Amino acid sequence: MKVDRRSFLGLGLGAVAGIAVSPVGLKLTDDSSIWTQNWPWTPVPVDGEVTYESSVCSLCPGSCGISVRKIDDRPVKIEGLADYPVNDGGVCLHGIAGLQYLYDPARIKSPLKKNGDKFEEISWDDAIAIVADKLADIRKKGSPEKLACIADKEQGSVSGLFKRLLKTFGSPNFYTMPSLESYLEVTAAAMHGEGKTIAFDLENSDFILSFGAGIIEGWGSPVNCFKANASRKERHAKLYQIEPRLSNTAANADKWIPIKPGTQADLALGLCAVILKNNLFDSNATANFKGGFHKLAAILQKNYALSKTAEITGVKAVDIEKLAILFAKAKMPVAVFGHGRGDGAQSLKELAAVHTLNCLVGNINKKGGTFVLPKNEYLEFPDESMDSIADAGFAKSKTGRYVNQLIEKVNASSQPAIEALFVYNTNPCYSLHDPKSVKQAFGKIPFVVSFSSFLDETAKEADIILPSHTFLERLEDVPSCAGLAKSVVGLTKPVIEPVFNTKNPGDAVILIAKALEGSIAQSFEWEIYDECLENITSGIWDSLSEDGHVVISDGPGESTAVNVSFLADNPVTIQAQGDYELTLIPIDNMRLINAGTTASPFAIKTVSDRVLKGSDIVIEMNPLTAKGLKDKGFAILTTPMGNARVMINLNEGMMPGVIGMVEGLGHTLNTKNMSNKYVSNKGVNINDLIGPVIESGSGLDAAFGIKAKISKA
C-alpha cells in the first residue's frame, strides 16, 4: 500500500481523534492514581462492634474518669467520662494519649535481669525467685531494715501492699516522692496535726490567690482545676497569680503579679502582716491559733513591714497593701501554694506562710476555702503477723526522713546503708534534683528492683525489672488526692488483655511475699491482687465495683486548731544556690510531664517549637537579660551543677534577670535494644542543672531554681 500525503494525514487525524475519544487514557490515569495510592503497608484498621468501657486514669494524681471506646477488643480512643465527680467529661491530653503507652516502644515486655550492661529476659518464676532469695539473705544477715522502697504515693492498695511487705519483712524504710499531696500532708501535719491533708475548694471560691500554682498547668487534679478556672467568668470569681513568669495561668488570671523568684513566702508573710495590722483577720479563727501567735505577729510586724516586703519581693508596697485588703475582704478567699504543677521542690516556710493566710481569714473548713480533711483512709488491711525479726527491724528509725536524705545517706556511707531497693511507679533517677547523685546512690545499693512499665532512667539502673501492667491493663483503686475538695475513690479496670508478659504490681508483691514464706507469707493470704483489693475495700467494694467510684466526702471537715509554731520560730527563706547573676527557674508546661510517666509521642508533638526545636531545648528570657544574645540563637547556660547548650527565646513575659527552662524534657529512654525516639533525647533535663537545697527544720528539698549565667555558644 502506498502511503501518500492524503492517507498519512487521514490516518494521523484518525489516530488523534481515536485517542481523544478513547477512554483508555482516562482509565490509565485513573488506574495510576489508584495504584500509586495502594500502599499495602498503610494499615487498614479492622472494623467491628463499638463498645464503651469506663475506667479511671491513673497517669497523674488527678484521677479522672475515662471512657474507652473499643472496636471489638481493641481500645481505639480515650475520652473523658461524663458525670464523673472529678472531671465531668473533661480530659487532658496525656489521658487521651493513654493508648500510646500500651504500645510504647520503651515498654518492658517481660521480666528482665541485668547482666553486665545488658538486660536479659527471664521468666516470672525465676525473677520472683531471685528477688525472694536476695531478700531472704538480707533477712538472714539480721538487717531487714536495709530493704527500702520508693513509691510515687502513699495512698492506694498497691502502695499499701508495698508498705505491708516492708513492715512484715522488718523495714520502716518506705518513701514516697515529693508531690503536691505530700506537701499538703506536710503542711497539714505542721499546722493541723498528723494524719490530715488539705484541699482547696477552688470551684466555690470567689478570690483565688495563687502563689505560682499552675491552676491550668497541671496543678492539683488538672481537669478539675481547668473546669474551676473556666467557670470563674460566670461565677464572677477572681484569680490573682503571683510568679516571676507570665505562665498560662498568669495570662488567664485577672491579674498577674510578677515577683522575684523564691520570695513568695515573704510576700505571703507580708500580706499576713498587713491583715494583722489592719485588723482584717477573723478573730474567731485566730482564737484557734496556738504555737505562738503573738510571737508570730511580732515577727511579722518587725520583719515584714510593707517597705521591707516590697524590697524583698519586688512587688510595690501599695500593691501589697491593696492585695491584702482585697484578699481579706473577699467573701470566700483562698490562697493556694505550689509552684507550677506543685510537685517540685518546696519549702515549708512558703507552704505554711501561704496557708497562714487561709487560717487568718478564717476560710478553714468553709465552702470556697480550704478543707482540712483526714487522709483518705478507706482501706482495711487485716492485721499483719510479725515475727521477731520484723518487730525488731520495723522498730528502727528510717534511714532518712525523705527520699533526698535517703540518697544522701547511701552516698555518704562506705558500707551499704541500703541492701535492696524497690522502686514503684516513679522515676527518681530523672525527676529528683541532681539525678547524677541519685544514680550514684542506686549504683551503691547492691540490689535494685524496678516495677516500671517502661525502660526509663530508673529502670535502667535496676538489677531486676518486674514490669507492671499499664493503667489500661489492670484493676486498681485510685484515690483522688492533690488538693481536690472531694474525696473520691475510683476504680481503674482493665480494658484490654495485657499486651506483654507483665503483671499487676500488686500481684508481683504478693508473689514475693509468698516466696519469702513464714510470717510474711501469712500476711499475704490472698491468691491474687484482685481478691486482695475486694477484700481490703470490702466497706465500699459493692458501690466501687458497680459505679466505678465512691465519693467518700465532698464537703468541709470539722473545725481544727492552727499551729503556727514553725513560722513563729522565724525560719529563713531558702536562697537559690550559687552566686551567678541570673536565676534559672523551672517552667511547668501542661503538654509535658515531669514526674512519673514520660509524655507520649502525641503530647510531645503538641509542644511548641519555642520550647523544643529538633533536639535543642529552648529557654525563655527577657530581652533585657539577653545582652546581645539573639532570639533563636544558641547559648551556654551554666549553673553551679553543670552547663547545657540551649536555644534562646526572648520572651517579654519573663521577669528580667530570670531564665526559664521547661521541665519534662531530656529523657534518655534508649538502650541497645529499645528506644522511644519520639520522646527520647530531646532537650535537657532541668534537674541535671539544679541541686537539692534542704530546708532546716522541715527537711524538704526547697530549691526553687538555682543561680545561673549565660554566654554565647
Next chain:
Amino acid sequence: MKQENNKAHKFGMVIDLDKCTGCGSCMVSCMSENNVPFKEDESNKKDSITWMRVYKLTNGKSFPDTEIVYLPRPCQHCGGKGDHGHSPCISVCPATATDYGYDTGIVSQIYTRCFGCRYCMGACPYHARYFNWWDPKWPEGMEKYLSPNVSPRMRGVVEKCSFCYHRYQAARDTAYYEGRDDIEEHEYQTACTTACPAGAIVFGDLNNPFHKVHQIVKPDPHPDTRNKHVIGKSRNPKVFRLLERLGTNPKIYYLSEREWVRKQGDNYLDGEWDEIKNHHGSSSHG
C-alpha cells in the same frame, strides 16, 4: 421546628479564647480520633500534621504588660465568597478531592482522589492543610489503636480537619435507625469539642437558632454592608473570624473580651481598626 430541620445545616464552631488555656487536649483528641500519625521530630511545624493547631498570640507589650492568648485553629470550613460553597481550596482542586457539602457546610477531603498537587495548601489562607511528605509509620503494635472510622492516609496526599465527619455519619445512622429525621445537637460533636476541659469550644448548627453556637454567634444572614461577599458576620461585638474581610466566610468564630485579641484576627492598616472595631453584623435588616 419541622421547617428548621428541613433547612440545610451549617455546622460551625465558636471558640472562647478567654477560656482557652492552651493545654493541647483538643490537638491530641483530634490526632487520636483521626488516626493522625507522628514522627521522630515534630518540631518543624511546617511538616508536622496537626489538623487542630493551637497558636500563641501576644499583645506585643513589654514586661510586665505582656499578655498571652491561645488560639486553636481547625480547618475553617470556608463557605467562600458569598457563602456559595466556593472555598479557596475547593476552587483550585483539579481532582475534586476536596468538595463542599451543601447540606452541612463541611469542606471534605477525599484522600484517594488527591494526587498531591498541593494547590489547596497554597490557596488556604489559614494554613489548615497538611501534606503527607512521608508514609505514616506506627511503632510495632501501635497500629492496633487505629480507629476504623477514618482511613489512615498515605504518602503524597493532603489532609485536614473534617469536623469529625464520621461522627456526623454515625449520628445520622443512629437517627435513621431510630426513625428520626434529624439529629440532636449533642449527638454530633467534634472530638476537640468534647475533649476541651475548659469548655472553650462550642460546636453546632449555625443555622439552628436553638443551638448554642447560633445563640452566641448570632450570625447576620445578610451580606455585610461593607463587603457584600461577607455573609454570616457575627452580631455579637466580642465575636470575630480570622481574615474575615477576605470573604472566605469561615465557620469558625472566635470570642474574646480583649480588644487586642480581636484585632489580631486580621491585618489592618493604620487607623483601619478604629474604623472597623465597632462594625458588627447588623440586626437592622432581617
